[in-house]
Amino acid sequence: MKFITSHISIMVLISFLAFLRLYLTYAGCVCTTVPCPVEGNNTIVMGNGFALIDYIYENHRDYEVVVSASGTITVGSLDHGTDTTSCTQQYSRMLEDDGEQDCDAGHILANRLGGYGNQPINIFPQNMTVNRGEYAQFEGDIYDCMKNGGGVGHLSWDFYYDDCGRTMPSSVEYVAVFEDGDCGTIRSLFPN
Numbered sequence: 001m002k003f004i005t006s007h008i009s010i011m012v013l014i015s016f017l018a019f020l021r022l023y024l025t026y027a028g029c030v031c032t033t034v035p036c037p038v039e040g041n042n043t044i045v046m047g048n049g050f051a052l053i054d055y056i057y058e059n060h061r062d063y064e065v066v067v068s069a070s071g072t073i074t075v076g077s078l079d080h081g082t083d084t085t086s087c088t089q090q091y092s093r094m095l096e097d098d099g100e101q102d103c104d105a106g107h108i109l110a111n112r113l114g115g116y117g118n119q120p121i122n123i124f125p126q127n128m129t130v131n132r133g134e135y136a137q138f139e140g141d142i143y144d145c146m147k148n149g150g151g152v153g154h155l156s157w158d159f160y161y162d163d164c165g166r167t168m169p170s171s172v173e174y175v176a177v178f179e180d181g182d183c184g185t186i187r188s189l190f191p192n
């Protein structure tokens with residue numbers, strides 16, 4: 001009985017230390033005014049109320065990481081996003097596990113599409129070159145489709161990890177389907 005009680009005490013202590021580590025990491029600035037992701041479904045209304053995105057998070061090494069997201073945007077969400085902050089950049093670098101510490105705090109839903117950069121739920125550690133290059137161009141294509149009669153855009157992302165111990169995705173698949181206009185469906189798989 002003493003062994004079981006001791007084992008339970010150790011498990012409680014380990015759980016508390018994991019919580020304390022996350023609290024101290026995030027409490028500095030990241031999760032003081034906005035929520036941090038939790039395991040399972042996380043939903044944010046962004047883009048001045050015209051973008052609704054659901055994010056699915058799972059636990060990797062005591063950190064919540066995004067595995068997928070999906071939702072809708074309308075023309076009303078365009079140009080109603082926000083830039084990242086020093087706190088969300090800190091958050092993304094905490095998840096960057098490639099040893100470089102030079103990632104961007106990548107918006108899942110882009111700023112120009114209505115995504116909020118101060119919301120950790122909408123941020124992932126993204127390769128700087130990809131974020132500012134081909135990923136930005138793809139987001140520009142979505143923006144143009146919406147501006148040219150896309151109506152409602154249905155967006156989805158799948159984040160792939162080399163294994164469940166990684167906290168930075170190795171690639172991201174991004175798909176956009178438009179209800180109206182001439183764009184139809186666009187998709188791309190981005191390295192990270």
